Amino acid sequence: MTRRALALWVAALGVGLLGTGAAGELPAPARGIEAGRRLFMESGxxxxxTLGAMGTPIGPSLTGLGARWSRDEIERWLRDPSARRPRAHMPRLELSxxxxxxxGAYLSSLR
Ligand code: HEC
Structure with a gap:
């Protein structure tokens, strides 16, 4: 494992997203921009x-993501980063x- 991969792995463990992930913890209705914003805060x-002034710059900044990526592209990325970029460092997260x-609704709204 490279040092970078190891650092990402440790970060992912730290935010509790691997294995028993955050899936299924969001109360219904779990759709829409507001739900996405909350989920972003709660999912590590x-x-x-980074987004605005908050966060840790291990991966790229997500500020203004909606101006660069379509909602569809964002959702496909979140379902499986390696499907889009085979050598992606971002782990596949346990998201419903x-x-x-x-x-997708929230991040594509960021301009
Ligand atoms: C363990 C670290 C880690 C976590 C946790 C993580 N990401 Fe990432 N993410 C990355 C890395 C690293 C990249 C850069 C691409 C790559 O090599 O995988 C990335 C790329 C992205 C991209 C593409 C952005 C671009 O401009 O290329 C999006 C969108 C994204 N992440 C969204 C999210 C969302 C939403 C969450 C929370 C549900 C999340 N990520 C959690 C590490 C992480």
Missing amino acids: CHGCH EDQVQAL
Whole structure:
């Protein structure tokens, strides 16, 4: 394992997203921008990403993501980063389809 991969692994463990992940913990209705914003805060995305002034710059900044990526691209990425980029360092997160869509709605709204 490279040092970078190891650091990412430790970060992912730290935010509790591998193995028994955050899936299924979000109360219904789990859709829409507001649900996505809350989910972003609760899912540990800040453990590897910055958004505005918050977060840790291990992965790319997500500030203004909606101006760069479509909602569809964001949702496909969250379902499985390695499907888009075979050597992706971002782990595949344990997200339900509702959670993927809420995060897609929120992140694509960031301009
Ligand atoms: C363990 C670290 C880690 C966690 C946790 C993490 N990411 Fe990532 N993410 C990365 C890395 C590293 C990249 C850069 C691409 C790559 O090599 O995988 C990335 C890339 C991305 C990208 C593509 C951005 C771009 O401009 O290329 C999006 C969107 C994204 N992450 C969203 C999220 C969301 C939403 C969450 C929380 C549900 C999250 N990430 C949690 C590490 C992480």
